Amino acid sequence: MTVSVYTNIPAITYTKAAEAVQHSIEIGAERGLKLCATVVDPALGLVAYGRADGMTPHSVETSRRKANTAASTRKPSAAVNPELATAMENGTGGVLTRIPGGVPIVFDGVLVGGLGVAGGPPAQDAKVAAAVLEALGADTLGD
Template sequence: MTMYRTVPVITYAAAARAVALAVEIGERDGVATVAAVADPSMALVAFGRSDGATPHSAETSRRKAQTAASTRKRTAQIPEALATALPLGSGNQLTTIDGGFPIAADGHHIGGLGVAGGTPAQDAEIAAEVLERLADTTGIDR
């Protein structure tokens, strides 16, 4: 019987780069962005926010990151039937608001990125661009 297992997780360096890119892209697009990256166990790895970002966006970005990290799905892909049950059943740790994306590298799920500060559509566009740019420069999967 195996007594342990190895779980790939995103590094701080990769997570911090994702957060920095989200803030940079948001500033370019006129969105006061907040970004968070969580590992598959929902632990926060990196967090950052633009000057002027709304206070509640910090919490929303974390929830989006944790949802994508723990479910391995984009937050917008969580079934509508779970829109109320998921937050309630998780003590408000999870959300179905768009802007949370899973992160994979070399075919392994390693975490989740959550972006908040704009509309859900803007948040999703920023997160998608972050992952595209990381894929161009690192081992992050497209």
């Protein structure tokens, strides 16, 4: 019997991640928002990041945490159980968050990463993130 010593984990390509970032900034601008976006792979490794000129500097970290949460939990960041939110954020050293605006990136049912959009009101960040999934041709949150 052969014992496997490694696994293959699907991950978003840089090209598709950069496209997600670009869509985030453009869709945000169309809605009057100055946004930033982070895309991570399923192991929470940074793949792409970008920001609109003049966006709020603290949103950089927020977008990363939203992306990490979506990739790690395979759910939108806002879907984190509110009763677990503080413990989760403290237990991970702030790596995860329940602030809306993070979505898992899934193609044909396969998780390839997480997208975090930040810089606007959280509800708007979440709407932009959902629109980005659609623009990418990724599975949408209802799929």
